[in-house]
Amino acid sequence: MENVNNDESLDLEKIKEVLPYRGRWLLLKEVLSVDKNMIRARTWFSKNLCEGHFEKRLIVPGALISEAMKQTAAFMVMSSDSVEKNVLPAIKRETFNYKGIVLPEETIEIEVKLLTEKNGFYFFEGEAKKEKNTVLEGKFVGVKINKKEGL
Numbered sequence: 463m464e465n466v467n468n469d470e471s472l473d474l475e476k477i478k479e480v481l482p483y484r485g486r487w488l489l490l491k492e493v494l495s496v497d498k499n500m501i502r503a504r505t506w507f508s509k510n511l512c513e514g515h516f517e518k519r520l521i522v523p524g525a526l527i528s529e530a531m532k533q534t535a536a537f538m539v540m541s542s543d544s545v546e547k548n549v550l551p552a553i554k555r556e557t558f559n560y561k562g563i564v565l566p567e568e569t570i571e572i573e574v575k576l577l578t579e580k581n582g583f584y585f586f587e588g589e590a591k592k593e594k595n596t597v598l599e600g601k602f603v604g605v606k607i608n609k610k611e612g613l
Contacts, residue, residue, distance in 0.1 A: 558600035
């Protein structure tokens with residue numbers, strides 16, 4: 463996949479061509495730029511998805527933000543020509559540091575860098591920002607599996 467320039471982005475339909483997630487579990491909404499080592503994306507979360515997470519003031523659960531970051535990483539790897547027949551669903555959290563609150567409907571930008579790849583294991587670091595303020599940063603690992611194995 464080619465790098466996306468500032469004047470265009472990849473919308474939800476293009477994202478669906480790459481990622482296996484659907485419905486409310488497809489958390490990645492827009493890809494701003496992508497190459498084989500880095501991706502920048504944008505997303506937001508509906509009120510319905512956050513329903514029940516704090517009664518008086520809905521807050522986006524940190525687990526949803528980290529899942530969006532992992533889907534962003536998966537898109538970067540799965541959109542490369544070399545892994546067309548594979549998926550990257552198995553992602554292990556190493557460290558995630560939550561640094562801010564995100565409210566439903568607020569937009570966050572996610573940047574993920576591929577640190578290294580070894581024997582089908584991908585090592586990433588990422589950061590999610592809301593209005594230039596970091597709300598989540600983390601390191602995580604993904605493993606590539608063949609689509610024929612069930613996804």
